[in-house]
Amino acid sequence: xxxxxxxxxTVAEASLGRFDRDTAVExxxxxxxxARLSPRWATGxxxxxxxxxxxxxxxxxxxxxxxxxxxxxxxxLAAPSAGTACIRTETARVGRxxxxxxxxxxxxxxxxxxxxxxxxxATHADLSALPDDVHTTTKRPAMPPPExxxxxxxxxxxxxxxGESGPSSEMSDQLSLxxxxxxxxxxxxxxxxxxxxxxxxxxxxxxxxxxLSLLQVVDALPSPAFEMGFKGWVPTVELTVHIRARPAxxxxxxxxxxxxxxxGFLEEDVQVWDGDDRLVAQARQLARxxxx
Amino acid sequence: xxxxxxxxxTVAEASLGRFDRDTAVExxxxxxxxARLSPRWATGxxxxxxxxxxxxxxxxxxxxxxxxxxxxxxxxLAAPSAGTACIRTETARVGRxxxxxxxxxxxxxxxxxxxxxxxxxATHADLSALPDDVHTTTKRPAMPPPExxxxxxxxxxxxxxxGESGPSSEMSDQLSLxxxxxxxxxxxxxxxxxxxxxxxxxxxxxxxxxxLSLLQVVDALPSPAFEMGFKGWVPTVELTVHIRARPAxxxxxxxxxxxxxxxGFLEEDVQVWDGDDRLVAQARQLARxxxx
Numbered sequence: 001x002x003x004x005x006x007x008x009x010t011v012a013e014a015s016l017g018r019f020d021r022d023t024a025v026e027x028x029x030x031x032x033x034x035a036r037l038s039p040r041w042a043t044g045x046x047x048x049x050x051x052x053x054x055x056x057x058x059x060x061x062x063x064x065x066x067x068x069x070x071x072x073x074x075x076x077l078a079a080p081s082a083g084t085a086c087i088r089t090e091t092a093r094v095g096r097x098x099x100x101x102x103x104x105x106x107x108x109x110x111x112x113x114x115x116x117x118x119x120x121x122a123t124h125a126d127l128s129a130l131p132d133d134v135h136t137t138t139k140r141p142a143m144p145p146p147e148x149x150x151x152x153x154x155x156x157x158x159x160x161x162x163g164e165s166g167p168s169s170e171m172s173d174q175l176s177l178x179x180x181x182x183x184x185x186x187x188x189x190x191x192x193x194x195x196x197x198x199x200x201x202x203x204x205x206x207x208x209x210x211x212l213s214l215l216q217v218v219d220a221l222p223s224p225a226f227e228m229g230f231k232g233w234v235p236t237v238e239l240t241v242h243i244r245a246r247p248a249x250x251x252x253x254x255x256x257x258x259x260x261x262x263x264g265f266l267e268e269d270v271q272v273w274d275g276d277d278r279l280v281a282q283a284r285q286l287a288r289x290x291x292x
Numbered sequence: 293x294x295x296x297x298x299x300x301x302t303v304a305e306a307s308l309g310r311f312d313r314d315t316a317v318e319x320x321x322x323x324x325x326x327a328r329l330s331p332r333w334a335t336g337x338x339x340x341x342x343x344x345x346x347x348x349x350x351x352x353x354x355x356x357x358x359x360x361x362x363x364x365x366x367x368x369l370a371a372p373s374a375g376t377a378c379i380r381t382e383t384a385r386v387g388r389x390x391x392x393x394x395x396x397x398x399x400x401x402x403x404x405x406x407x408x409x410x411x412x413x414a415t416h417a418d419l420s421a422l423p424d425d426v427h428t429t430t431k432r433p434a435m436p437p438p439e440x441x442x443x444x445x446x447x448x449x450x451x452x453x454x455g456e457s458g459p460s461s462e463m464s465d466q467l468s469l470x471x472x473x474x475x476x477x478x479x480x481x482x483x484x485x486x487x488x489x490x491x492x493x494x495x496x497x498x499x500x501x502x503x504l505s506l507l508q509v510v511d512a513l514p515s516p517a518f519e520m521g522f523k524g525w526v527p528t529v530e531l532t533v534h535i536r537a538r539p540a541x542x543x544x545x546x547x548x549x550x551x552x553x554x555x556g557f558l559e560e561d562v563q564v565w566d567g568d569d570r571l572v573a574q575a576r577q578l579a580r581x582x583x584x
Contacts, residue, residue, distance in 0.1 A: 071530040071578045073365040075392050075415050077385040092396075092411050093369040098529065100367050100411065102394070104384075119384050119392065121413040123367050123529055130555035135520075137487065138551035195429065228427075237390065237415055238363040240532045242578050244554055259430035260571055262536055263422035267574055279552055282559055284576055286363045286534050 017207025018174055019216070023051070025059045031089050033059040035105075039082040040170045041216070047080055048171055049118075049236045050219025056087060056103040056120040057215050063089040064099040066124035068211040073121050073240040080107050080117040098125045127211060127246050140273045141255045146200040149178035152187045175220055176202045178251075186226040195224040195258030195266075202251040209247045209274075217254060218270045218283035224258040225266055225289045232290060237265070239285040247274040247281075264288060309499025310466055311508070315343070317351045323381050325351040327397075331374040332462045333508070339372055340463055341410075341528045342511025348379060348395040348412040349507050355381040356391040358416035360503040365413050365532040372399050372409040390417045419503060419538050432565045433547045438492040441470035444479045467512055468494045470543075478518040487516040487550030487558075494543040501539045501566075509546060510562045510575035516550040517558055517581045524582060529557070531577040539566040539573075556580060 022040055025033040035058075041051035057069045085107050092100045105118040143149075180198035185191045201217050202209070209217060218241050223234035253273040260267045265288050272281035314332055317325040327350075333343035349361045377399050384392045397410040435441075472490040477483045493509050494501075501509060510533050515526035545565040552559045557580050564573035 071367075073413055073530070073532060075363070075384070075413055077392055092367070092408055100369055102411065102413075116384055119394065119413060121365055121367055121394075121411060127555070130557070133554060133556065135553040136551065137553075238365070238532075238534075240365060240530075240576070242530075242559060242576075244552065244557070244559075259428065260536065260574065261427040262425060262571075263419070264425065265422070265536070267534060267536075279554075282552065282576075284532070284534075284574075 018205050023054050023058050033087040035085050037082050037085050043171050050216035052118050054215045059087040059089050060103050060122050064101050064124045066099045066126050068127045069243050070125035071123050071242050075119050075238050076236050078117045098123050136279050140277050146178040176204050191227045191229045195228050197221050197224045197256040200251040201254050208249045209252050211243045214281045224256050230289050234287045237286045241283040243281050245280045248276045250275040310497050315346050315350050325379040327377050329374050329377050335463050342508035344410050346507045351379040351381050352395050352414050356393050356416045358391045358418050360419045361535050362417035363415050363534050367411050367530050368528050370409045390415050428571050432569050438470045468496050483519045483521045487520050489513050489516045489548040492543040493546050500541045501544050503535045506573045516548050522581050526579045529578045533575040535573050537572045540568045542567040
């Protein structure tokens with residue numbers, strides 16, 4: 001942002017995590033925000049879809065009276081470039097428990113043409129105000145503790161797409177990912193053939209996860225398509241995230257299962273578990289495979 | 293619709309199924325459609341959410357160049373009444389393989405105030421044009437054949453909510469549902485306690501399912517919350533549907549699993565299998581429990 005900050009603002013900003021600074025949005029007029037898409041949340045030259053969803057969520061969190069994303073869907077229309085973007089938000093309904101609205105993230109080229117990159121639809125809630133009953137019956141997947149998991153700075157799709165000879169993944173510098181050894185055969189050229197991917201995820205700078213950052217985390221791992229032996233980019237068509245509880249401090253377990261690859265597209269089902277074994281988020285995306 | 297039909301149109305309309313007539317939309321101006329919400333697709337006085345999604349899908353199918361809903365999300369903002377409604381559509385992006393847009397379904401009261409009922413975000417495709425590879429690994433749930441399943445015209449929530457003393461379910465007259473005996477303890481006051489609900493579904497008038505009607509079918513069964521022992525309406529906050537293939541003629545198997553009831557809300561995961569054992573649709577909704 002180009003605004004001149006006071007000393008107090010500078011100090012406050014310095015205490016924020018990288019994620020908070022990189023998802024900052026600035027109100028330009030009612031329902032219009034400016035953001036700066038950071039190359040730090042890209043893989044190759046592709047800005048991460050979960051990061052884009054967090055930006056939309058941040059603008060919607062400012063627009064709607066309820067603070068937390070509760071159920072959010074994004075359709076990815078065009079890949080944006082790092083740099084300035086605008087987010088236009090609209091309130092659809094304000095209720096007592098939840099409120100709903102839309103967001104459109106777009107970029108403007110040097111001939112003032114707007115390119116719409118992401119369109120999102122969201123219902124927000126105050127997760128702290130929900131009753132504390134938990135009847136979750138699905139079980140946390142078995143997973144070795146972080147110290148027995150593998151780290152890799154590689155991304156199976158980095159540099160493999162057309163025009164992808166740019167800088168290697170920067171997102172891996174922002175996140176600490178510890179992969180389940182059973183699901184990262186792709187990293188050594190020996191994919192398991194199963195549509196599974198699991199990792200412990202935390203921010204490299206120690207910032208804890210919260211409802212907003214979970215919107216990014218659900219899209220932080222490589223696609224299970226790589227573990228199924230597919231190569232090349234797996235662009236997301238649509239991503240829906242339910243944030244069901246505020247995560248406890250510490251790493252979260254992200255588990256992805258893909259069971260329906262057909263017609264050139266696959267579904268990816270994501271669970272996010274916090275350190276208290278609470279299922280804090282569920283997500284599903286529809287993505288395209290095999291576009292080398 | 294009030295338009296005067298020719299003899300040819302009358303004959304053509306008569307050969308359509310009930311569902312086609314009840315989801316008819318009429319273009320009023322670019323991007324604005326009029327529809328008539330039929331009480332035939334209501335349970336008690338609540339117009340079915342899947343039926344509303346089909347109406348939005350029909351308007352979007354007219355607006356977008358690709359015919360079939362591929363991934364569609366609806367947020368339910370207010371319960372509409374049977375009668376006239378308007379659907380405003382907007383194209384976001386037209387691509388070669390898919391196109392995307394939004395729809396808003398609203399009603400206008402006698403003082404000309406608009407009430408927004410449903411907001412939807414959709415990407416359409418031509419399912420016939422997708423490659424025919426199928427690598428689906430999830431298995432069709434075990435299910436007795438339709439002749440060994442149970443029929444009931446009851447709906448566990450009919451008449452149990454406030455102001456719900458109106459006509460009993462009409463939707464059950466349009467659809468033939470044959471429930472798995474293992475998942476309809478609710479019908480005899482003995483819910484199993486498990487978040488499962490399964491039924492064979494076909495249209496009572498013999499109309500086969502297609503991508504549009506699958507948008508309704510994913511929301512045709514009672515909530516698994518009833519089989520878990522909860523009572524009262526389970527209003528949908530958000531419903532996302534992926535239509536992955538055109539269904540074969542004949543009944544489809546709808547299987548719902550709910551594994552995360554917490555904080556007063558539950559997720560419902562839906563699979564729809566056709567008679568060729570193809571997973572033709574997946575859906576997930578977030579709904580609220582326990583509002584008697």
